[in-house]
Amino acid sequence: MEVIEPGPVALARALTQAQLKRGGGGGGGVVLFDGQRDGVGIVEIREGRVTRARRVFGALEDAAAVLRDNGSAPGTIYLTPWNEDRVRMLAAVLPEVIARPLPTVTDIVGPFLPAYGAALAIGGRPNFARTLVPPELGGRIRVRWRRELGLAVAAAAAAVVFAFASADAWRARVTRGLEASLQSLQQRAAPALALQNQLQTLAREAQAIQQSERERPDPLGVLLALSKQLPAGAYLRGIRWSGSDWQIDGYAPNASRLVAQLGAAPEFKEVRFRSATTRAAVGDRTYENFSLAFRYAPAP
The missing domain is CATH 3.30.1360.100 (General secretion pathway protein M, EpsM)
Known part of the structure; x- marks a missing residue:
């Protein structure tokens, strides 16, 4: 396991592609995670960043009462998982608030948006200060990353050296093969070459005789x-x-x-x-x- 990050952070990353509505303005919203017996999570998101996160141990109306008493109740609240009965319960406490389900992002429905946001972070270097990773573990992870990078560089260098060595060996094998083939061809062609030399000698002699015949007086x-x-x-x-x-x-x-x-x-x-x-x-x-x-x- 490389990184452990809070669910609200992953959710906020996923929701950067959706327009959350907040009381007469854009760019943020309040999300209620109704865990029923495990309490209700309250996450405030503004401009793609988590500004506040807390958990209220109680029912959904208790969380609504906390928002009302703190004066932080927005015009729109996003509820997950969606339940019509619990929405009516929320409206009884905050009648001025509009309850909506979490928006769908790239065909990903609300309950899976935190997992989608975590997947978006794969391949990047996380900011350990925003995660649940202890400083000691973060240091060990950075050391492992550096070690893996060094091993990757060493492996790439070894691969390059091996490729050059293989190319040199291949050229040497090809050269030896060509030399052996040339020697074999020369041995097989030796009789034909000797016959060709004899024919050339006879042709030169015949030409000389013809020239002499032409020049000889009559x-x-x-x-x-x-x-x-x-x-x-x-x-x-x-x-x-x-x-x-x-x-x-x-x-x-x-x-x-x-x-x-x-x-x-x-x-x-x-x-x-x-x-x-x-x-x-x-x-x-x-x-x-x-x-x-x-x-x-x-x-x-």
Whole structure:
């Protein structure tokens, strides 16, 4: 048990949501708790606070007489529990007073309003000075609250530490699992990777062979092209090549015309003399000795 508070205090808390009427004004009222053999409780409430509470050991008319004699009889009195016979008895003593039952608050009827008011205080820190809790018990309750708060803070901190530790452990497990899976995949993929490397090596070799085939000169093709371009009376006595660079030596009636004719052909590039020409008479004809260089690029 945390707190023990008087019933009138709990009732006043519940009635803050209801408008109590008091003799020509608002904001308060007088409540009579008819305990019959246990006496009558008189509670005065103003602006949601208990201003006076007492018990009259006697009948309901005795409590009414006390209110009349003290001059504190209001215009409206709230009676609980409600009983028509006892209301008539109250009216005989205080004829100017209007008797009403306790109002209903959020569907809670009058007899249960003190319990409802006590429930409204759950979760809050009570003012022990307004309760029935002795100072020593109040001190122990405060110490327990502080201890529970400290334990809650410690538990929250431990939960945070545990969460971080769990996250680190989970990441470590996942990392180890991924590394093991990667190693297994690498082992299973090793034969395929080796075969892929072999295929890549063979592809590079095939590409190199194709490139070499494309760059390798074709002497027969060059000779055929030269035979088509050489003018009548021209003869070759030597031919050499290195890659696409070619050199020819021979005789022709007009070496300059031969250079111009070869240069006009699209497959012969950079046709030029390697040395000066010399003239020689062969029979009744004169020939020029030539040495030419060019680059051969066959048409696609």
